[in-house]
Amino acid sequence: MKIAEAAEETPGTATDPYELIRFENVTKRFGDNTVLDSLDFKVHPGKHVTLIGPSGSGKTTILRLLMTLIKPDEGTIKVDGEYLCHEERDGKLVPAGEKHIREVRKNIGMVFQQFNLFPNMKVLRNITEAPVHVLGLSQDEADERARGLLDLVGLGDRCDAYPSQLSGGQQQRVAIARALAMRPKVLLLDEVTSALDPELVAGVLDLLRDIAHTTDITMLCVTHEMNFARDISDCVMMFDQGRVIEFGHPDKIFGEPEQIRTREFLSAVR
Template identity: 80%
Template sequence: MSTTATESTEKHLIRFDRVTKRFGDQTVLDDLDFRVFPRKHVTLIGPSGSGKTTILRLLMTLLRPDEGRITVGGRDLFHEERGGRLVPAGEKYVREVRKDIGMVFQQFNLFPHMKVLRNLTEAPVHVLGLSRDEAEERGRELLEMVGLGDRADAYPGQLSGGQQQRVAIARALAMRPKVLLLDEVTSALDPELVAGVLDLLRDIAKTTDVTMVCVTHEMGFARDISDCVLMFDEGRVIETGHPDQIFGDPEQERTRAFLSAVL
């Protein structure tokens, strides 16, 4: 199924071409065509097991497609050209392409033995090659942005869940990614902490040029930040549109049934 995740005259930033992913006998993504354009915010909705998170894990190269091709910024994610032909990409090539992509997971995945600021600076120093001073300056700016400027010297275990997720968001942004992937980033939080993290992400969407691909069951958040919403079911996109259309007047009965269950 062909899906364009926003209308734009610019060249796409993310492209899935006929991507299929299987786990055993189960087809999780079924011949998926999918585009995301620069500086757009795209939200994937649908029931659990419909393939949404698999898209993010493929983009992070945590999984490989069984069929099809994925490109980010015009570069193939799993293949590179050698001698005029495409061959499976080496790890060095994959790491280079992946620099453009940041991801915030359901779990915070912070390094517990490192202070907050060190959590933000390790990858920029060792992956991007920034000096320690430059990385720390950037890290402190990001901690201020997420409201944790006074917690640079704390350890993750000294923070609340909401604060740890804010650090995880800042850590992803510290790599200056072109694409920020968000995988149910509030699902592990206590209910009273959810609103603060969602407000932070709304601010990032409004004030930065980062492209976002978001998987969430927070429908109000999806409606607020999205340029385009995609409804997934059984490994396929069954409906695509502006959030006002998807949430206000969906065309597909399956979309209507899903939204009536979650809203």
């Protein structure tokens, strides 16, 4: 199967040859279980890619690899032209040091299923902590950026609230603002509505739609919200047993999937 490419199925756009994300022959195992099996795919800048498939098919593992929460057993990952978990020394690839990993990872932000806010910090500080200590912004610069993002997510009046004083949907909005505060080139979204009460899901998805449609940020999204995936995606990748079995424009994947396994999965989740 050819390398899954997030630009080639997008109609009406020129293919940018530059690859913002590149997985090459990536394999990840947990004990005897191969979660990703020689995975190859690439994502071009500004594209929105949604990963779908049954639980355990490897989707979230891809996001965790990009965040370096885990490392591949085989293969390489590049982000913005730089190896993520490797470095080139004397013409050879060797495991990367923490300094190199931190530098490349600055380009990546992630919003998790659980909000993971610091409970002892007010909303504003939750957002400014990383820009100050990782990016080296002054407190005034970080505060200004955070207030603008809180306005964007509809929480401009909650700067001084603690996470415990917010609803689940509001906490997830703060988590989105926190990820965006790092000005990442890539935003990873891992089932960001799965921990929310049903009545809060629509508001968070609408916010993410707005971000997708009004910014040039590259998105890699794992979700079971198929309507949301269809709305925001340039490319949908269907995973099964650690492999991409089908990929393409959402109209193709959701309207005329080629693989029986894809049709079965979509029938089950709709």
